[in-house]
Amino acid sequence: MPPHQKHSLPKAFWIAGLAVVFLLLYAPIVSAVLFSFSADRFPSLEISGFSTQWYAQVLTDRAILEALWNSLTVAGLTALIASALGFAAAYADYRFRFFGQKAVLALALLPPTVPLVILGLAMLAFFSRIGIAGTLMAVVAAHVVIAAPFAMAVCRLRLAQLDTELEIAAQNLGAEPHSALIRIVLPHTLPAILAAVLITFAVSFDEYVIAWFTGGLNQTIPVAVLTTLQGQVDPTIHVIGTLSFSMTLTLVLIALAVVLNQSGGRMSKEET
Amino acid sequence: MMTNPHLKMQGLAKSYGTFVAVEDFSLDIAEGEFIAIMGPSGCGKTTTLRMLAGLETANRGEITLAGTRIDQLPVWERKTPLVWQSLALFPFMTVRENVEFGLKMHGVSRAERRRRADDWLERLGISDYADRNVARLSGGQRQRVALARSLVLEPKVLLLDEPLSALDAHMAIKMQGELKKLQRELGITFVYVTHSHSEAFSLADRVVIMNAGRVEQIGSPQDIFLRPRSKFVAQFVGGISLLEGKISGKKDDEWFLETRDGKVRLGHGCGLAEGETADLAEGETADLAVRADRISVTVGSGWGENEIACTLVSEEFAGAVVNLHLETASGRSLVAQLQQRDLEQLDASIGARVYASWHPDDGFLLESARTSGSEPRERAA
Numbered sequence: 001m002p003p004h005q006k007h008s009l010p011k012a013f014w015i016a017g018l019a020v021v022f023l024l025l026y027a028p029i030v031s032a033v034l035f036s037f038s039a040d041r042f043p044s045l046e047i048s049g050f051s052t053q054w055y056a057q058v059l060t061d062r063a064i065l066e067a068l069w070n071s072l073t074v075a076g077l078t079a080l081i082a083s084a085l086g087f088a089a090a091y092a093d094y095r096f097r098f099f100g101q102k103a104v105l106a107l108a109l110l111p112p113t114v115p116l117v118i119l120g121l122a123m124l125a126f127f128s129r130i131g132i133a134g135t136l137m138a139v140v141a142a143h144v145v146i147a148a149p150f151a152m153a154v155c156r157l158r159l160a161q162l163d164t165e166l167e168i169a170a171q172n173l174g175a176e177p178h179s180a181l182i183r184i185v186l187p188h189t190l191p192a193i194l195a196a197v198l199i200t201f202a203v204s205f206d207e208y209v210i211a212w213f214t215g216g217l218n219q220t221i222p223v224a225v226l227t228t229l230q231g232q233v234d235p236t237i238h239v240i241g242t243l244s245f246s247m248t249l250t251l252v253l254i255a256l257a258v259v260l261n262q263s264g265g266r267m268s269k270e271e272t
Numbered sequence: 273m274m275t276n277p278h279l280k281m282q283g284l285a286k287s288y289g290t291f292v293a294v295e296d297f298s299l300d301i302a303e304g305e306f307i308a309i310m311g312p313s314g315c316g317k318t319t320t321l322r323m324l325a326g327l328e329t330a331n332r333g334e335i336t337l338a339g340t341r342i343d344q345l346p347v348w349e350r351k352t353p354l355v356w357q358s359l360a361l362f363p364f365m366t367v368r369e370n371v372e373f374g375l376k377m378h379g380v381s382r383a384e385r386r387r388r389a390d391d392w393l394e395r396l397g398i399s400d401y402a403d404r405n406v407a408r409l410s411g412g413q414r415q416r417v418a419l420a421r422s423l424v425l426e427p428k429v430l431l432l433d434e435p436l437s438a439l440d441a442h443m444a445i446k447m448q449g450e451l452k453k454l455q456r457e458l459g460i461t462f463v464y465v466t467h468s469h470s471e472a473f474s475l476a477d478r479v480v481i482m483n484a485g486r487v488e489q490i491g492s493p494q495d496i497f498l499r500p501r502s503k504f505v506a507q508f509v510g511g512i513s514l515l516e517g518k519i520s521g522k523k524d525d526e527w528f529l530e531t532r533d534g535k536v537r538l539g540h541g542c543g544l545a546e547g548e549t550a551d552l553a554e555g556e557t558a559d560l561a562v563r564a565d566r567i568s569v570t571v572g573s574g575w576g577e578n579e580i581a582c583t584l585v586s587e588e589f590a591g592a593v594v595n596l597h598l599e600t601a602s603g604r605s606l607v608a609q610l611q612q613r614d615l616e617q618l619d620a621s622i623g624a625r626v627y628a629s630w631h632p633d634d635g636f637l638l639e640s641a642r643t644s645g646s647e648p649r650e651r652a653a
């Protein structure tokens with residue numbers, strides 16, 4: 001045993017602690033998954049039988065399907081725009097040295113730290129002034145603001161592994177700036193951009209507060225769920241929760257796999 | 273000055289804010305010449321090279337290559353490929369893709385690209401690795417890829433920025449020989465930046481010594497080695513002892529230097545260019561330089577004409593030769609280089625009193641100290 005572990009608590013203690021953390025994190029989710037397959041109207045621990053009736057009900061509910069479509073549209077557009085902006089910002093920070101660079105970087109990464117209620121309210125006020133409040137485009141615009149910093153962070157990590165000399169070396173061999181960007185920087189950053197698309201999609205797909213403030217009558221899935229819950233306890237909620245969770249988890253896992261696989265792989269910065 | 277230089281740099285200057293990186297760099301290079309630019313780190317040698325490649329924009333000055341002015345052109349239109357210190361190979365490409373890259377950017381057709389790239393891979397002996405990823409090559413192989421990638425463009429001039437610094441000593445010496453051979457065969461002008469004396473002296477036709485943004489001396493390796501013009505060059509090249517003193521008395525066309533450790537005779541012409549002795553004035557301050565291998569060390573006095581009593585401070589073993597570090601009574605350091613077997617005959621231990629002597633003709637006065645009176649300039653940061 002290494003000396004620094006000599007006086008620490010037994011390993012079992014840490015494992016138990018970790019188990020508690022995971023239990024608290026995942027028990028509610030597991031319960032939602034369980035109850036989504038329950039035949040009972042109300043959730044209780046004596047589950048009387050297995051049923052997929054609530055799934056059938058959700059998949060035929062026009063309001064839910066419309067909300068799902070809204071969510072997919074908003075998340076899809078948000079993912080594309082936020083990833084493009086995030087890459088551009090990360091590239092500017094990587095490639096150029098300019099006055100106030102640190103300040104610009106801090107400002108660009110700031111939005112996720114602003115409380116959502118404040119952001120949502122401010123967005124609503126601003127969007128009403130320019131006349132787009134209550135449209136899906138308003139939700140997209142607002143979601144881009146909170147999702148782009150995540151895209152930028154992912155792209156920055158990847159760019160940091162690329163020797164800045166490579167792009168200049170390409171230019172030195174006759175590549176015009178745009179060719180050097182497309183042939184050298186983009187291929188290297190592509191995995192991060194893909195990861196950014198998946199993560200920003202997940203961020204937008206899950207987001208409730210801003211979507212509720214700015215979306216008006218155009219409900220996204222989280223808004224529809226909470227609206228439903230306000231009136232009644234409906235077992236279809238478990239179904240929506242389970243589906244949303246699986247989808248988000250899948251996206252994030254794929255993103256993680258892409259990023260982890262690449263950063264340890266052969267495309268990492270040349271060893272010298 | 274050359275009548276029709278191939279690559280001409282005229283009055284190049286670059287500063288960053290108040291920091292002067294290069295000030296007034298001018299050099300005419302003939303076609304097929306191998307030029308080494310050498311100096312301590314921060315002397316401006318790399319900045320000069322980067323200005324040639326267009327990676328830095330000169331504040332002043334002109335660059336002309338084969339009759340065309342290129343200093344206004346952007347990097348990608350200059351056709352001045354650079355072999356980077358870090359090599360800067362494209363890590364996600366194979367060896368062949370790296371070599372083909374420049375041709376692709378110049379719109380060369382796929383078949384032609386392939387043919388020319390394979391030619392160079394063959395020539396540099398790396399054909400076997402053509403389809404391998406560059407990350408999986410040895411240092412020497414990567415070096416060859418970097419060279420092939422630049423040379424495949426058939427440039428008029430090849431720029432090299434400390435290209436061998438990443439290699440181990442054995443490999444670096446091997447590559448030195450190959451580089452020189454390649455350059456002779458191709459007849460391409462090479463501009464080679466290095467801080468290594470052995471690389472510069474063994475490779476170059478002419479060496480440019482820079483210090484603090486300025487050119488100190490331009491000359492053949494022999495010139496610089498045997499006749500450094502300034503104190504800085506003498507110290508940078510090494511193996512030279514310097515004695516400061518005042519010019520004194522002309523007796524029968526002979527000059528002397530009055531040093532703090534006694535009077536020494538200067539050789540015929542004082543080692544200065546013809547006619548320059550006429551400018552020598554009595555009482556003028558001057559630096560006398562004597563190469564270490566021209567200084568004899570004896571235990572007894574009376575063996576040589578110019579003789580200074582010293583203390584033996586240390587011995588430094590350097591293969592076939594040994595450097596003896598001596599200190600004069602006034603505290604000045606001298607260095608003498610002896611053959612191993614001469615040392616065995618010298619019966620002196622560290623701390624012993626010895627005599628350093630040399631033939632007057634082996635000493636020479638440094639020009640720059642006389643003409644401009646300048647010390648090696650400290651850089652204004």
